[in-house]
Amino acid sequence: MAASTLTEVARLAGVSPATASRVLNGSARKPGKDIAERVRQAAESLGYIPNAQAQGLAKSSSGLIGLIVHDIADPYFAAIARGVQEAAREQRKMVLLATTGGGPAEEKEAVAAFAARRADSIVIAGSRSSRDEDKDGNSELAAELDRYCRNGGQVAVVGHPVVGATAPEGYHVVKVPNQELAGRLATELAGSWDGDFVIVGGPEGLLTSDDRVRGFQEGLERAGRRPAEVLRSAFNRSGGYDAGLELAARIKAARTNAGPSGEGGGAPKLCIFAVNDVMAIGAAAALRSEGLRIPRDAAIAGFDDIETLRDFRPALSTVRLPLEDIGRVATRATQRRLAGDDGDDGDGADDASPGDITGEVTLRRSTEAAA
Amino acid sequence: MAASTLTEVARLAGVSPATASRVLNGSARKPGKDIAERVRQAAESLGYIPNAQAQGLAKSSSGLIGLIVHDIADPYFAAIARGVQEAAREQRKMVLLATTGGGPAEEKEAVAAFAARRADSIVIAGSRSSRDEDKDGNSELAAELDRYCRNGGQVAVVGHPVVGATAPEGYHVVKVPNQELAGRLATELAGSWDGDFVIVGGPEGLLTSDDRVRGFQEGLERAGRRPAEVLRSAFNRSGGYDAGLELAARIKAARTNAGPSGEGGGAPKLCIFAVNDVMAIGAAAALRSEGLRIPRDAAIAGFDDIETLRDFRPALSTVRLPLEDIGRVATRATQRRLAGDDGDDGDGADDASPGDITGEVTLRRSTEAAA
DNA sequence: CTGTTAGCGCCTTCAA
DNA sequence: TTGAAGGCGCTAACAG
Helix, strand or coil, rough: CCCHHHHHHHHHHHHHHHHHHHHHHHCCCCCCHHHHHHHHHHHHHHHHCCHHHHHHHHHHHCCCCEEECCCCHHHHHHHHHHHHHHHHHCCCCCEEEEECCCCHHHHHHHHHHHCCCCCCCCECCCEECHHHHHHHHHHHHHHHHHHHHHHEEEEEEECCCCCCCCCCCCEECCCCCCHHHHHHHHHHCCCCCCCCEEEEEEECCCCHHHHHHHHHHHHHHHEEEEEEEEEEECCCCHHHHHHHHHHHHHHHHHHHHHHHHCCCCCCEEEEEECCCCHHHHHHHHHHHHCCCCCCCCEEEECCCCCHHHCCCCCCCCEEEECCHCCCCCHHHHHHCCCCCCCCCCCCCCEEECCCCCCCCEEHHHHCCCCC | CCCHHHHHHHHHHHHHHHHHHHHHHCCCCCCCCCHHHHHHHHHHHHHCCCCCHHHHHCCCCCCEEEEEECCCCCHHHHHCCEEEEHHHHCCCCCEEEEECCCCCCHHHHHHHHHCCCCEEEEECCCCCCHHHHHHHHHHHHHHHEEEEEEECCCCEEECCCCCCCCCCCCEEEEEEHHHHHHHHHHHHHHHCCCCEEEEECCCCCCCHHHHHHHHHHHHHHHHCCCCCCCEECCCCHHHHHHHHHHHHHHHHHHHHHHHCCCCCCCCCCEEEEEHHHHHHHHHHHHHCCCCCCCCCEEEEEEEEEHHHCCCCCCCCEEECHHHHHHHHHHHHHHCCCCCCCCCCCCCCCECCCCCCCCEEECHHHCCCCCC
8 A cells, every 4th residue: 555646635635636736835836825725634634755766856856965975973973963963954955964984986886876966066075085096986986977967966065075076057065174274283293392202193194184284384394493293093092002012111211211311291292183083192102001090291282173083082182173063064065056146266177165164273281281 | 959768777777667767776576697787788878867746656755865954953852863764764765854943843844844754764863842832833743643643654853742643653762861861960069069059951841851950850869969040042052151151150149248258268158950951051151251160160071072062172971872873763763664563562652762862971071170 | 488568656858 | 626637757567
């Protein structure tokens, strides 16, 4: 027993399907009051639910927004997803979720699947990669996106444009000032921290990570500090943990060496900048497991200001990113511009309200200099 | 310029649409090798992507799984969502996401929206409520689910059945042994903790919270302890924080009172059981803000074992729930049973592999008795 | 094995 | 304002 159809409703109400359609779904034209009521009653009594697939087929638009993330359980993506979800609700659309683990190949699959479902727009979150091994994946993804846009789809990418994508229209990039913010973080830290800096970064080629590393180095330079050494590991907690172990070993070694010859009580203390909060937490856990304390033995800072991590002690210095807003802005960017918009700079790929996204350096206990 | 259609592909390949369909999409019947290749080439060169809406219309099944959560940014739901996502991928389906904030009215909306999209199945996560104010909402939700199931839909609810739902078929409940596990937690804690217990619960009527409260009390009773007082507040971090402030005040008051008359060094220490991890973290933050330390001044335990919170210090005693599995199991339960299944106990609403979901009491530092 | 013929449920011209 | 007719893109019965 399948769901009842518009035709059945119409028949029960004694009108034509066309009329029933007009009253039940928003049409420009308004049927007579009396007839409208009859139709509504019929629909109600049959428990009629319009078939969105059929509607979509007829109108060739689905009311769907596709969201692509690496991993929905990652709080970073979960926060963005919340923003997307909210914006979707404003637009009275539903969100289709795809998680890809970060590979361009899977992202391409997801885009194709969304295209198949005729999603009105697609939001891609998660760092782009410029690594060699992803080169082919990237260009396939770019091609898929191009096609999708050419067919009228709207795309918003968070962070960086997909490498190689050149869609003429409907392709938006929500820029996140990772580099600038990391720079600010560095200069602020440099103001209160005398020791050396070390950066715990993700794999080289992960654009978000690279931006933050670069920005941090620039900030150090502006502050007249020497560049930080960069340790590379996985872009997640366990990567941070690994790097933390390595650093703990160094710190302990330096301490015992400096003990005898030390000038004033020990080696200069290290300030660790992990390119995201989750890595920072991992690094902190590693230090702790090695008997080191923060900020007594080393300072540590992260990036993102993940909400769930705010109760972590010592409170983590970080850069607050308005993750939810980012999701919202990206989603809104894909809403087709209405007439009268001051446009397009002509060259295609337009930025979504540039300048909208901004962050805030947030210094907390984990980087306090006090011995 | 819309996407190209199967008809166009067929024409380019010089075959009928039916044939093209057979080669491009899995059909039982296999076209000739040569013709198949031609079709594939045509499809490739046109960048053909099948229109899932049209396919769905024709086959009356959409390849969609609807997921309903309170809030996708809540790590509890995010973890479940990951499991759902994985199971969906196994079934080669996509997941449609709806977040409702927990109200039955919005959940009903979501179910209707999923029904409109002809989702093959729906997974509902998030605690059910039996509060009076939700009574109407619950019965409307139940009616909507009933209808959805009668039309052939599959539903899985995590935790408790929707109050009042009586769908004869396709309605599954993934039971989570909250009560039993809370009981085990209580008895284990009672073994190492001499002081009194207090429960920080969610609003009365939230079934998950109620189960955990009840189970914990039973566990205490089994251990020969007197029942714990129950504080009610919001089922989230801020609720935990509020309760924590209240408790901190009491603890401090008791301490100053007991000081003079104390037998052995102070009032008996309190062990706080918050019905979920996020509340526990909130409560811990409140205690800390009042200058109290854990577990020195009070012990605290949570429930869920949220991954992101595992690095919290002192490490939180809790009950590990296999959230991801729960999502997976729920999703799989909605997969229509194939012939030859040992069935149905006849009365309809069947449980999804009962006994599959189990948890594990995990005692950590936050409840260590050592002064 | 292939092509033809009907729909799936709805929306949207067009006439009435 | 209302109804009739055609089509959205695809699949599932048939026929050849």
